Amino acid sequence: LRDQLGTLAADQRKEMLAAISEASGDRALTTEAISSLVDGASDRAVSRLAFGRDGEAEIAKVRSMREIDTLLARDSEIDGIKHALNGRFVPPSPSGDLIRSPAILPTGRNTHGFDPFRIPSAFAMLEGRKQVDRLIARHRADGFELPQTVALVLWGTDNLKSEGGPIGQALSLIGARPRFDSYGRLCGAELVPLAELGRPRIDVVLSISGIFRDLLPLQTKILAQAAYLAASADEPLEQNFVRKHALAYQATHGCDFETAALRVFSNVDGAYGSNVNHLIESGTWQEEDELAEVFTRRKCFAFGQDGQSRQQRDLMQTILKDVGLAYQNLESVELGVTTVDHYFDSLGGISRAVRKSSGVDVPVYIGDQTRGTEGKVRTLSEQVTLETRTRMLNPKWFEGILKHGYEGVRHIEAHVTNTVGWSATTGQVAPWVYQQITETYVLDEAMRLRLSTLNPTASAKIANRLLEAHQRQYWTPDDDTLSSLIMASEQLEDRVEGIGVETAA
Ligand code: BEZ
Ligand code: MG
Secondary structure (H helix, E strand, O other), X not given: OHHHHHOOOHHHHHHHHHHHHHHOOOOOOOHHXXXXXXXXXXXXXXXXXXXXXXXXXXXXXXXHHHHHHHHHHOOOHHHHHHHHHOOOOOOEEEOOOOOOOHHHOOOOOEEEOOOHHHOOOHHHHHHHHHHHHHHHHHHHHOOOOOOOEEEEEEOHHHHHHOOOHHHHHHHHHHOEEEEEOOOOOEEEEEXXXXXXXXXXXXXXXXXXXXXXXHHOHHHHHHHHHHHHHHHHOOOOHHHEHHHHHHHHHHHHHOOOHHHHOOOEEEOOOOOOOOOHHHHHHHOOOOOOHHHHHHHHHHHOEEEOOOOOEEEOHHHHHHHHXXXXXXXXXXXXXXXXXXXXXXXXXXXXXXXXXXXXXXOOOOOEEEEEOOOOOOXXXXXXXXXXXXXXXXXXXXXXXXHHHHOOHHHHHHHHHXXXXXXXXXXXXXXXXXXXXXXXXXXXXXXXXXXXXXXXXXXXXXXXXXXXXXXXXXXXXXXOOOHHHHHHHHHHHHHHHHHHOXXXXXXXX
């Protein structure tokens, strides 16, 4: 934390301030204005540079940015911990995402995570509804009808950072909202009347992470209650897909209605993740359907209104048949869907499970919430393209990463493996992505040598993973590219085994 926040250098502060300003919802300060602010220009001068004027309102904006900059430049962590170790009072502070909530500064205070009785907030409900509208609008613009069921991945941390934004999205799809008691504490869910909702209630399959299950038990029950209330509502079936599907399931399976209305799924207690990431990492799988299999086996524990979970594999597979789209939010500028393996493990995993149940490749969308409140909806393919261009193929990015030597190469390898994870689970990665990664990291001789010197194991893994992607038909290199890639892979493997190191070096 000290490294990240304690003593940020001027250029790091400039970048951070630009992101904070952009996310604030106000008119953002220009990069030039932020730069001059950090370099010590007066409030008036910065205001004129940013807004072309120096009225009171503009100066106030500049001043609030300067306060943030002052706090970013100061190291309060060591003082805070010394204070605590001396048994003195450490003032409380909120925690969260710095870009969304600059009020977490100064750090080095006694942070509280969140108040579980206030999630989702009114703001999160408003944002959740807007994001659902954007998602449906995008889906329709892509030529699809209103989905009957949406597969939604919910993570714990994302909800903590946004006062429960993704929970707001889930409730909004169903057409429900939270209920609060007379003390303003969250106590249940209620339905939004159809007339107010203005569209049918959309059915959901909510795949919550193990972390969400552990951190947000009250919210887990409330989501289960919202689904049950929707399923029980005496409304026309074409206006209520939750009820339509619950009644159909009950009729064919002869189960009780409560079971037919279960819509919140996670791991069994104490388990985390779908294990699809481990399969991709090891490469020990034959058919993509095995990934769907492992996902449903791990994530088919359905949570009821009592907060208890029971294995409901058949129910989950039945609901997945009607899924029209799969969706997850992206909440941090620091991570992309190809940076870590958890995104394809959850969203990729469920997309593949939908494919296995329904026989159809459904659209997969990412809601980019990293730049303030106007979340962008991208198809998975667009998101991977964006990340490939801005990170993997961007010299500014990879030169920065390679300063970290051994670990930097491992990072690049992780991007390649995660990209294969998306191909395997969704089939929605454009083949050129592999071609250009191959050209940049393997066929470029200077780069290949550099990577293999810094981290022989990871560099061999990159070449082998690209070959694996070809063998699994995620791309088809031309003959020259393929033979160069095979040769490079053999050379890199030799290097791992210590053969010919002197000549390569
Ligand atoms: C979560 O916050 O739920 C989460 C974070 C990282 C990986 C997977 C899940
Ligand atoms: Mg992990």
